[in-house]
Amino acid sequence: MKVIIKENYDELSKEAAKMVEKQLRGKKNSVLGLATGATPLGTYKELVRLFKDEDLSFKDVSSFNLDEYIGLDENNENSYRYFMSENLFKLIDIKKENTYVPNGMANNPIEAGMEYDRTILENGGIDLQILGIGSNGHIAFNEPAKSLSLGTTLVRLAKATIQDNARFFDNIKDVPTEAITMGIGSIMRARKIILLASGKNKADIIGKLLNSPSITTNIPASLLLLHPNVTIICDKDAYSRVNK
Ligand code: PGA
Numbered sequence: 001m002k003v004i005i006k007e008n009y010d011e012l013s014k015e016a017a018k019m020v021e022k023q024l025r026g027k028k029n030s031v032l033g034l035a036t037g038a039t040p041l042g043t044y045k046e047l048v049r050l051f052k053d054e055d056l057s058f059k060d061v062s063s064f065n066l067d068e069y070i071g072l073d074e075n076n077e078n079s080y081r082y083f084m085s086e087n088l089f090k091l092i093d094i095k096k097e098n099t100y101v102p103n104g105m106a107n108n109p110i111e112a113g114m115e116y117d118r119t120i121l122e123n124g125g126i127d128l129q130i131l132g133i134g135s136n137g138h139i140a141f142n143e144p145a146k147s148l149s150l151g152t153t154l155v156r157l158a159k160a161t162i163q164d165n166a167r168f169f170d171n172i173k174d175v176p177t178e179a180i181t182m183g184i185g186s187i188m189r190a191r192k193i194i195l196l197a198s199g200k201n202k203a204d205i206i207g208k209l210l211n212s213p214s215i216t217t218n219i220p221a222s223l224l225l226l227h228p229n230v231t232i233i234c235d236k237d238a239y240s241r242v243n244k
Contacts, residue, residue: 005236
């Protein structure tokens, strides 16, 4: 595992975008794993700039998002499909049919999850996966628990996650309580993983993750310590509780 510490959020975003750029310049038809949330926004902004100013093309790229809320369709401003369209897909030359987000409106989310994993495999697997981290250590919507699903499936959101994500909704009661999330196995099969952590509200969890490295399903992100090619990019605030 590699840890890169950057001065601030802007530098972190540029570093992450540079790694995506390197991946795409080396393999035009890369399969990207994408995340939503506040953290990757700066990375997407920089990728849009690279597309506009430096000929970085996404026309042969496929993408798979980590998760989607149950019950929100693509026109709902809080759906992750909407987030991705507004913040990245509409602004670059990726083909809509090559962008995959789990279907939060599926009649059978469990079946839809299995189908999602099959589609990832049919596309050759994920080359580069971008991840955020929840303040409770979740990755995607794999919440701390006794056991974690390997495959993409239906999950209930943890209280802490509902509270963290309420900032994006008018009212905490509007935050969906369930989601379809890529499973731990689906994430771990990615050939390369970048985990991004920014800000003081991530300092505790990054401290827990890095101070005495061990794995536990109570910190789902700790399972990444088993992956052969993970880079954690933190800004100074997120890194501030790691023992020097
Ligand atoms: P955030 O979410 O980027 O909005 O902090 C991260 C996550 O929950 O994975």
